[in-house]
Amino acid sequence: MDVFACAGCGTGLTAPVSRVALPVHTHYGAWEELHPPLMEPATYAVERLPTGPPWRLWAEVGEEAAARQGVYAPVHSVSFGARGKIVIAPGDSRSTTLIREKCAGYCRGVDGRDGPNPACTGCGRAVATRIDDCGSWQTVWLKPDAVVRRPSGLPTAPLPDRADLEHAGHRVLPVEPDGSWSRRWEAAFGVAPAHLVVATGNRPVTLPAGPVAELLGHAVARRLPSGPDPRSVGLAGPGVPVPRPRPDVLLVPRHPGTGEPWRPSDRRATVVPLDGGVWAYLTGAGETSPVPATGTLPAGVLRDDYPLPARPRYPLEPHGGAFRETLVRLPGIRRPELRGYRGATHPW
Template sequence: MVVFACAECGAVMTARVARVALPDHSSQKYGHDLLSGLLEPGTYVVDPGEDRPWEPRQPEPEPEEHGVRLQTYCISGPPNRIGIAPGDVRGTVFIPDRLGGCCCGWDGQYGPNLACAGCGRPVATRVDDCGFWQVVWLEPDAVRPVAVDGPVQRVLDWPELPSTPPVDALGFWSPPWEAAVAVALAHLLAVSGGKRVSVPDGPVAEAFRRAIDILFPPGPPERHLVLAGPGLSAAITDIALVPRHPQTGEAWPCDAGAVVPMAADVWTYLAYHDDRRLVPAAHGMPAGVRRDDPPPLLPHHLFRPDGRVFLSTLERLAPVRQPWLRRIYDRVKDRPYMDPFV
């Protein structure tokens, strides 16, 4: 366990926290509603930031109107920012002149908006505006970790990991699902070598097949994606879709030719949940009993991975230097709302 202290005066800035893996939806912007917290209380993550193995195409110069340069919008920050739950912050005060220009909260576009209450040094950025997962990002050069006594975080065994359903109570696709599938899709493209990939029928097909049909070249599949993980057969020779542990960030070990990691809660649902509807049969389950077993929720539209998350993941993968994958990247970047993305 650690606490983070101000690098200037040593004042403690946080409650005791333990490190977990960075969620796939950490940089996701979704809709215009207030979203929940990015992290569980008592945990922290480190965001590596914009560490790319290549330099993407430079953006066009910022437009000017009447001699005034327009502000461009950016939600990323410096490398190695430390993310914590807002309720775990201690000993900070808001910086008033860095809180404007937002909608229902603060999005951090003006830089650090929290200062150390002891010395006044800017130390963190609180993000809680509509469309953003609520989190506080500590500046890596403004704080330092201090080891403290406390219970050792127990690493969950693979069979203990929970699953997250893909559809919420209102019938909308889950934003973390859209982010997790986008990350896995980028990795799948990177390991495919540009060859068309087949996927198993069922939930995996619903998540990936439409994107494969649009992004991959036409023709019969030459590669094959198969689920691998706890409780499933390990005899996979081509591409394995495996869970990634939410605490350690490690992918399930297997001997497949290539591995595509996926957020464990989404992978678990894909691997073990059966969405098939029950068909009433004569002299079967009584109507009153069947009534108490509600069918799975149906979404309002086809599943769409998050395009922004897909692009940001692809930028960090070395195979994006290859011309065939760069062409896909450029096509999606030029048309961010094209099928199959949001």
């Protein structure tokens, strides 16, 4: 495990933390709603892409300079902010104090608009940006040039692995406790269709029957065309063999530790990465009946005297920002057949 310390005076700024993949939903929340911490305790992740100010207009930057910033289709403005920002849970922050004059927000917290707002208590240097306003996951973003990473001296915690995806506790339920759709699912189903658009060349797709079609179908219908000669989509990953015949596109989980998509032995297969917790739910055991008071149920028999899993009355709506921002960061969006997605007037 590691700790991050102030690059100026050496004061420790975090509890011991271990690196994991940056969550898919990091930048996508629900407006006018308070969110929990993004990161699990004792973990950190790194945003490799540039984020935040300074911003430059696309017309001033040009296509090639924007591509070097990881943006491959026209947008209003391109970030030239720092790469390599480190995100931790607010509860893992140590030895910092808020800079009060830099704590503006919308209405329910701090949104980071004024830049770095916690300072090191050792030397007063601004070292991070705290964000906890509505619509944002609660985070502390450490400035990469203001901190240094050091060994904590504690044993290294086991890193998340693909085997963790098979554990029931890794599954993310599609419905929140209040009965609304999961914000994490909304983000995941904004990101996945963007990858499907590029993977299929904007062709129609057919989804496998069951929870994939039930939950992902509305998102796909909103983002992809319908018509003849569709591309088939299937699920595959750890413990889930590739279907036969092999679908044209495989929905696979991201590695919980690295964020890299799982790949089958046939490296030529076209894969679309999916939030690991969402994928684990889609591939987990289906509906199961409670055990009767006495005896057992015959194999394959389900009781029908208990409620089915809760579902909101409206379809699961993909996060629009997640779709747009993912799509413009995929190099494949430059292909001629996807030209229609490159215009600002496309109905995203």
